[in-house]
Amino acid sequence: MSGSTATFDLIVVGAGIVGASCADAASAEGMRVAIVEPGPIGGGATAAAMGHLVAMDDDPAELALASYSLGLWESFADLKEAEFSRCGTLWVARDDRELAAAAARIARLKAADRDARLLDAASLHELEPALVRGLAGGMLVEREAVVYPPRVANHLVRRAQSRGTRLFAGRRAQALYRGGVQLDDDTRLGGPVLVATGCALPDLLPMLPMRARKGHLVITDRYPGLIRHQLLELGYADSAHGDADSSVAFNVQPRPTGQILIGxxxxxxxxxxxxxxxxxxxxxxxxFAFVPRLRGLQALRIWTGFRPTTPDGRPYLGAVPGAVDQWVAAGHEGLGVTTALGSAKLMIDLIQGRRPAIDPAPYSPQRMAA
Structure with missing residues (x-):
């Protein structure tokens, strides 16, 4: 098909969890969709992700998008390949100051229809006996879950293909032009373009700043029952949204396999x-400072990944400034998995000229042109 042109209602560039979600949502509405992906489906940041479905409350816009998306994730609870595990999230307070701050967080979560409750020290250790003694308490969000992102992305792409979506596998989007995209084999695809390429966004849309934020994860051998909930320190958001060149935070996840994922x-x-x-x-x-028993476990693998990060920490969701029929969904930092489904619904609503379920203004790429 080299040098030829095919026309679609939407061309999605990138098949990580966000791009795959957008293609799935568009095809579900009967749109003729193309997906362009040079690498594996669900690769990049999606393949490296923890897969924690979590509502972060430190930014109202971020919380609104996460809460909306978490509701959509419920339809995946029984999907075998998603490896959906409702382990809940247990936020750990080191001292009374952090525990007092948790009460305000609970109020913000409840205002967004996310149930959470405060735990004293005794209740915390009853739920997670492996935690170090002397912690002040915590906050439990029971209905949050974990998934395996690459398999979800593959499921979404296959489902889109079952509706007629065409996958241009192994092809790279070389350039955008008015009315479509040119691939690296000179194929031209015509139609509106949605760029969902994460850290690689500036290759096609250099006017939208993006930084890659590296992260490490460690996975252990199987130790079933040692950890029961996704565990995070209440100061995690300071690491996730701070500007320090490097930071670490306690974040441990029990996998359905019995393995433990450490970040x-x-x-x-x-x-x-x-x-x-x-x-x-x-x-x-x-x-180890929070769960001393982790020190004696056998690590099986260590890997890295890169989170796509915008200057203000919010994703770009909307029309590309100054362009016609060009759209972008990228820059979710560490919440791409959580917010993928909500981002996709919001994007397709905008593309179709409908009012989204949540206010799209905080995520508009136009803020970079202001």
């Missing part, structure tokens, strides 16, 4: 994918 780290000035032993050690020591 998390963030680095702005690290551009290669190699594992940093010093950063891994720093991250692990943070987790």
């Amino acid at each position: 998390s780290s963030r680095e702005f000035q690290a551009n290669d994918a190699s594992v940093s032993p010093s950063m891994v050690q720093r991250m692990l020591e943070r987790s």
Whole structure:
């Protein structure tokens, strides 16, 4: 098909969890969809992600998008390949100051229809006996869950294909033009274009700033029952949304297999994918301080990934400034999995000229042109 042109109602560039969700949502409405993906489906940041479905409450816009999307994730609870596990999220308070702050967080979550409750120290240790003694308490969000993102992305793409979506696998979008996109084999695809390429966004849309934020994860052998909930320190948001060149935070996840996934780290000035032993050690020591028994476990694998991060921490969801029929869904930092489904619904509503279920203004790429 080299040099020829095919026309679609929507061309989605990128098949990570966000792009796959957009293609699925568009095809569900009968749109003729194309997906362009040079690498594996669900690769990149999606393949490296923890897969925690969580509502972060420190930014009202972020909370609105997460809450909307979490409701959509409920339809995946019985999907075998999603590996959906409703382990709940247990936020851990080191001291009375953090515990007092948790009460305000609970109020914000409840205002967004997310149930959460405060725990004293005794209740915390009853739920998670492996936690170190001396913690002040915590906050439990029972209905949050974890999934396996690459398999979900593959499911979404297959479902879109079953509705007629065409996958241009192994092809790279080389350039956007008015009315479509040109691929690296000179194929031209005509129609509105939605760019969902994460950290690679500036390759096609250089006017939208994006930084890659490196992270490490460690997965252990199987230790069923040692950890029961997704565990995070209540200061996690300071790491996730801070501007420090590097930071670590306690973030541990029980996988349905019995393995334990240990995070998390963030680095702005690290551009290669190699594992940093010093950063891994720093991250692990943070987790050992909360769960001392982790120190004796057998680690099986360590890997890195890159979170796409916008200057203000909010994703770009909407029309590309100054362009016609060009759209963008990228820059979700560490919440791409959580917010993928909601982002996709919002995008298709905008493309179809409908009012989305939540206010799209906070995510509009136009804010970069202001």
